[in-house]
Amino acid sequence: MNTKYFDLIDQTYHFPQPEFKLEEESLHFHDINLMDLILEYGAPLKFTYLPKISENIQRAKKWFNNAIEKHNYNGSYRYCYCTKSSHFKHVLHEALQNDIHIETSSAFDIDIVENLKAEGKINNQTFVICNGFKRDQYIQNISRLINNGHENCIPVIDNYEELSLLSENISGDFKVGIRIASEEEPKFEFYTSRLGIGYKNIVPFYEEQIKNNDKVELKMLHFFINTGIRDNAYYWNELVKCLKVYTKLKKICPSLDSLNIGGGFPIKNSLAFEYDYQYMIDEIINQINSTCEEADVPVPNIFTEFGSFTVGESGGAIYEVLYQKQQNDREKWNMINSSFITTLPDTWAINKRFIMMAINRWNDEYERVLLGGLTCDSDDYYNSEQHMNAIYLPKFKKDKPLYIGFFNTGAYQETIGGFGGLQHCLIPSPKHILIDKDEDGNITHKLFSPQQTSEQLLGILGYGDASIGDKTKSKRKQLVEK
Template sequence: MNTKYIDLIEQTFDFPQEEFQVNDGNLLFHNIDILEDLIKQYGTPLKFTYLPKISQNIQQTKKWFYEAIQKLDYSGSYNYSYCTKSSHFKHVLDEALKNDIHIETSSAFDIDIVRALYKNGKLNNQNYILCNGFKRDQYIANIANLIEDGFENCIPIIDNFEELGLIQSLTNKKFKVGIRIASEEEPKFEFYTSRLGIGYKNIVNFYQETIANNPQTELKMLHFFINTGIKDNAYYWNELLKCLKVYVNLKKCCPSLDSLNIGGGFPIKNTLAFNYDYQYMIEEIIHQIKIACEEADVPCPHIFTEFGSYTVGESAGTIYKVLYQKKQNDREKWNMIDSSFITTLPDSWAINKRFIMLPINKWDHDYERVLLGGLTCDSDDYYNSEQHVNAIYLPIYEKDNPLYIGFFNTGAYQESIGGFGGLQHCLIPQPKHIIIQKGKDGAIETSVFKDAQKSNELLTILGYENE
């Protein structure tokens, strides 16, 4: 009989996969034996970031766009930019910027990160700095300072009717701008139109009244983004076509406009059954842009994307140990982990986000159906079939033979939403964070980015440092 955990996975999914293999009952992630190479050295709970995956995703995407542009004889170029809000960590930005990309910002402090990267030679003043978001006070001032300091491709993406004047009041230099379209949201939302950007019908008038005869500004970019991401459905294609109508109408009266930013939203793998045809979507998007421009007899724009989660999401994982199993009734078995989902994977409970969850060891053991519980006293601190798509099966719990489990593709937003370095629910400490990279000889190297939180760190935040 096929009753081992590995039998279950091989019968249910196409396994092994590019990043996951099994050797002697242990899970390998990009050929790294997590039990032997990470857990035995660093313990649990543990977070890790595998930096090579960031470069891999960037380079693959640039290749897809290049091939589509060549295939379709598209006259514009492609520019990859990274949304810093997905993960602001220095090691993430350093890795991403190895790949000749650009930056998208969303707040005042982002500009301070840009300056730090420039100081360290990771960015130059020719890189595109696309400044998105609702801008006030310090953000406006920081953008103006970048322009003053010669960042020629710092492009504030105008979000409302007042922002342009606020930036002009702080600099006398000529600068480029973009305009963000306030796209219509998918019907599942309680509101019809995004709170970000300027309405479709107002953009041409806004340009003519505010930018066209303004000697200090030059409109270069139209920005389009929808919250649900790039999906092959009627909603996405309908919104893209509406955006293209605005672009061609704007281009006819604005010769300097030459770039279309289609935002981000490529999905990342959240199950072993994940299936998304990135190459088809890229080709179809470029095809639709080309058709719309040719029909309107306007030049095709340069294409920009802003990939955040897609850039960094699949580079990281979180590892837990099952501390104990509680049998609360005849049917439910609770495997209690040595940390908290609320603090380490906030999206798993806040929006029921799905992650790939797999055991690290004991793949050659029998399995059982379980629920997963965190350490806090909050009833929402759990991970079950609602987040996991289906029932959770894991190798059978044995008190004297510890089971370790991993959540993968957790690299986007979890640290910032969870409040990295700050207070955590029930004062559960943040786990140790490990960086994994390849050395010059191609060998895997690991290092500690941040140790697990200590009691004194939390007490200091709470004001007990002098007690």
């Protein structure tokens, strides 16, 4: 009878997979022996495998270049990285090795752009696409960047007041884009995105505020669907509506030459994940090509803003199962030595699914379990709703440590979880490891940040010198002795 954990994975999925394989009962991720990482650094830990960032960027570039060649498309393609997915320096430095551009969403992003310029990672020819609702500091920072000569900074107009605010602060001519407020999916809680300007109002807005403004040049129309790029009637319908606006606007605005189709490529969230990226890109390019040909307007240059797709599959988190609680005749709770709420907040906030597997003990028998975090919060768990299927792991044994890994967690989790700040129930942030390859292709790794200490958390909370706690204990002891 096939009762081993390996048998379960082998008969349920195609295994091994390009990034996952098993060697000597230990799971390897991109040829990284995860048990070696655990033995050196301990658990819990998070890691970022930097080469995966470049790999995904190059994959997307290849798909778009294939589609452009296949459909004889006369426009160019530019890949932008959506910085809000992960602002870390190591992520930006890896991504920028691949001749890409940047999309920003808030004021402090511009400070990062200026830092990257000072280091020579980008220059004035790098496109900086400024999205988001802009007020005060963001306007000031964008204006400073443009005034200092960054000619390819394109603020994307999100509301009717932004253009005049930018004009007041930018000394010379500048380029802009306009964001379309797309219609949300029928099952969504509201009808229209809060971001951008409505389909019917784009052309009137151009004619009233941009057409006769010698200082402003409209270069880009921005289109983004909240649910991402998916092969369904909703996505294709919204794309067609966007293209109708583009062709109508292009006929009265010769300077318009770019269409930003945003981001939204899905990333692998289970071992059964399937998505035909090349097909989707082929269809998008074909739709744009045919629509522009029918309207007799030149095709636009294509921009994308991939965030999760860029960095998501580079990240992972490893935990140890500390204890098992049998709460009733059916439910076994495996308690991990960290918290899902603090380290993988999307698992409880939006029921996001990640790949989860045991790191070791693949030759042991398996059992069905639930996973619980350390906080005293009923929402700190991971179960079949998030995981797509029931969760099975090697049977818990006190004398045989069990480690589990969550993979493709590299986008948003650190920023949403408040990296370096307060954590729910004061559960410390785990240590973070950076993994790379040297010039010879050998795996290297180093500690990026150690696990949070009580002194750091107390300092944030205003308790100042953590030694105060020790002094208080000493004073209490003296009183007891008296």
